[in-house]
Amino acid sequence: IRKIGVLTSGGDAPGMNAAVRAAVRRGISLGAEVVGVRRGYAGLIAGEFVDLGVSSVGDIIHRGGTFLQTARSDHFLTPEGQAQALAKAREAGIEGLVVIGGDGSFRGALRLTELGLPAVGVPATIDNDIYGTDLTIGFDTAVNTCLDAIRKIRDTATSHERTFVLEVMGRHSGWIALAAGLAGGAESILLPERPMPMEEVVTRLKRGVERGKRHTLIIVAEGVGSGFEVGRQIREMTGYDTRVMVLGHIQRGGSPTALDAMLASRMGAKAAEVLLEEGRGGLFIGVENEQMVTRPLEQVLGRRKEIPDELVDLAEILAI
Numbered sequence: 001i002r003k004i005g006v007l008t009s010g011g012d013a014p015g016m017n018a019a020v021r022a023a024v025r026r027g028i029s030l031g032a033e034v035v036g037v038r039r040g041y042a043g044l045i046a047g048e049f050v051d052l053g054v055s056s057v058g059d060i061i062h063r064g065g066t067f068l069q070t071a072r073s074d075h076f077l078t079p080e081g082q083a084q085a086l087a088k089a090r091e092a093g094i095e096g097l098v099v100i101g102g103d104g105s106f107r108g109a110l111r112l113t114e115l116g117l118p119a120v121g122v123p124a125t126i127d128n129d130i131y132g133t134d135l136t137i138g139f140d141t142a143v144n145t146c147l148d149a150i151r152k153i154r155d156t157a158t159s160h161e162r163t164f165v166l167e168v169m170g171r172h173s174g175w176i177a178l179a180a181g182l183a184g185g186a187e188s189i190l191l192p193e194r195p196m197p198m199e200e201v202v203t204r205l206k207r208g209v210e211r212g213k214r215h216t217l218i219i220v221a222e223g224v225g226s227g228f229e230v231g232r233q234i235r236e237m238t239g240y241d242t243r244v245m246v247l248g249h250i251q252r253g254g255s256p257t258a259l260d261a262m263l264a265s266r267m268g269a270k271a272a273e274v275l276l277e278e279g280r281g282g283l284f285i286g287v288e289n290e291q292m293v294t295r296p297l298e299q300v301l302g303r304r305k306e307i308p309d310e311l312v313d314l315a316e317i318l319a320i
């Protein structure tokens with residue numbers, strides 16, 4: 001392999017730029033040419049390529065978002081779309097591809113590998129829900145964004161003796177809610193993986209208030225349902241002064257934390273090595289016990305990383 005492409009796909013995540021930079025610079029250090037693909041698979045189909053030299057990825061390691069931009073492409077899900085993408089890659093002389101994204105992006109990477117273009121996945125999603133890696137790029141930054149919000153809300157909640165419901169992202173996964181709730185000392189954390197009846201939420205809430213707590217923070221993962229609905233039910237069941245906040249896409253932006261910038265640098269570089277030194281595709285890069293590992297894509301697709309019971313239990317114990 002002498003020329004590789006790099007693309008970012010799916011929802012953006014802080015650290016994607018650092019991962020692109022690492023793949024580009026490691027690729028060049030191994031003697032390859034590197035091409036950036038704009039707008040994910042949509043850009044691959046349209047042949048939106050940009051040559052990436054060492055300096056073209058300067059001054060991006062600390063930036064949120066993805067300078068290559070990203071998209072969710074329906075056309076790429078079709079055999080015609082995939083054939084077009086493959087043809088464009090061939091035309092541009094791309095012989096290997098680094099795909100930075102989540103589960104859906106990995107599906108595309110596997111498909112391209114099967115069609116003859118070796119592709120390697122780099123897990124980047126704030127959701128941290130990819131099986132086979134302890135962490136995904138962007139998760140730590142998103143959790144820190146939530147934590148910042150929790151701490152600010154805590155100030156005003158205490159002043160007014162209010163209950164706050166904070167809805168955080170996580171379409172199918174409670175990782176962000178669990179990590180932010182545990183680190184932020186929330187009273188209840190509602191997770192799609194571990195449904196908690198509203199009666200229990202309210203019992204815990206009342207117990208805290210009776211014990212003299214001057215605020216209550218309830219974190220709701222998006223996958224459980226609307227934070228506004230949870231707030232409405234709490235108000236109805238308790239009569240407590242309750243406010244709701246939906247954190248939304250603010251969780252997807254911002255400079256990557258040190259942990260994310262480092263993880264992205266290691267993973268991006270490793271992806272270039274797997275393609276250029278080993279000549280292999282159909283794999284993704286993970287981190288396990290702080291070591292970089294490679295795993296076959298087909299082993300992880302469609303499997304969601306479980307949230308650890310131990311952390312859920314601990315959050316409950318500490319929130320009495």
Ligand code: F6P
Pocket residue numbers: 011102125126127169170171172222252
């Ligand atoms: O997968 C990342 C994520 O931020 C989810 O947590 C969230 O449900 C979804 O993307 C939102 O996607 P969109 O970019 O389409 O609003």
